[in-house]
Structures are given as C-alpha cells and as structure tokens.
Amino acid sequence: MKDYMRERILEIADYIIDTKATVRQAAKVFGVSKSTVHKDMTERLLEINPQKAIEVREVLEFNKAERHIRGGRATREKYIHL
Template sequence: MKDYIEERVLEVAKYIIDTKSTIRKAAKIFGVSKSTVHKDITERLPKINPQIAKEAKDILELNKAERHIRGGKATKMKYSAQEA
C-alpha cells in the first residue's frame, strides 16, 4: 500500500473517531468518495492498525443503527418548513 493511502486512512479514521462522523461527512471533508472512505475503514485500516479499526467500526455501526432516526428527523424538518 502506498504511503499517502496509509496516511489518508489513518487521518480519516482519526477524524471519524474524534467527531463521531458519518462516512458521508468524512468523505466530504477529505474530498474522496463514500466508497473510498468505506473501503479505507473496513478493509485497509484493519491491516494498518487493528485497534483504531475497531474504534472506527464501532462508531460506524452506531451511525448505521441511528440512520433511520436521522432520516425521519430530516423528513419532519422538510415538511415543517414547507408548511410555514
């Protein structure tokens, strides 16, 4: 694996852990695709640093579990704004 990829993987993982960010938000911040961030965290990071990989994966699992709640809130806000 190239050095710049390893650096990016570790930076993205640190960002996700520090901010409890979603894959989508991390991708936007780092200027890469969601697919790239997902591959970095799920495939590349465990080979580089298994401990950080577990922490990042736990946060992504939590985000995935809460996803339907955030979607419902966004829909509620959308229709509340249209009525006003």
Template sequence: MKEYIEERVLELANYIIDKKTTVRYAAKKFGISKSTVHKDVTERLEKINPTLMNDVRIILEENKAERHIRGGEATKAKYQSR
C-alpha cells in the same frame, strides 16, 4: 500500499473517532467518495492498524443503528419548511 493512502486512511479513522461522524460527513470533509471512505476504514485500516479499526467499527455501528432516526428528522425538517 502507497504511503499517501496509508496516511489518508489513518487521518480518516482518527477524524471519525474524534468527531464521531458518519462516513458521509467524513467523505465531504476530505473531498472523496463515501465508497472510498468506507473501503479505507473497513478494509485498508484492518491491515494498517487493527486496534484503531475496532474503534472506528464501534462508531460505524452506532451510526448504522441511528440512521433511521436521522433520516426521519431530515424528512420532518423538509416538510416543515414547505
């Protein structure tokens, strides 16, 4: 794997863990696609640092469990602003 990809993967993983952020926000912050972020922190990170991947996986699972709540809040805000 190319060195700059490994650096990006580790940077993404640390950002997601430190900020407890979603894949979408990490993608926006780093200027890359959500698909790339997801592939980096699920597939590539496993080869680079499996321990760090477990920490990221916990955050991603929390986000997945809470996404329906965030979606509902966004919809509520959308209709309240009309």
C-alpha cells in the same frame, strides 16, 4: 500500500473517532468518495492499525443503527419548512 493512502486512512480514522462522523461526512471533509472512505475504514485500516479499526467500526455501527432516526428527522424538518 502507498504512503499517501496510509496517511489518508489514518487521518480519516482519527477524524471519525474524534467527531463520530458518518462515512458521508468524512468523505465530504476529505474530498473522496463514500466508497473510498468505506473501503478504507472496513478493509485497509484493519491491515494498518487493528485497534483503531475496532474503534472506527464501533462508530460506524452506531451511525448505521441511528440512520433511520436521522432520516426521519430530516424528513420532518423538510415538511416543517414547506
């Protein structure tokens, strides 16, 4: 694995852990695709730092479980403003 990839993966992992960010939010901040962030966090991070991978997985699982609630709020806000 290239050094720039390792550095990016660790930076994104720290960002997700610190801010409880979603994959989409992290992708926007770091200027990479959602697919890249997802692959980095679910596969590559495990090779680099298994403990940090567990922490990131917990945040991502929480975000996934709450996804339907966020979608409902967004739809509600959309129609309130119309």
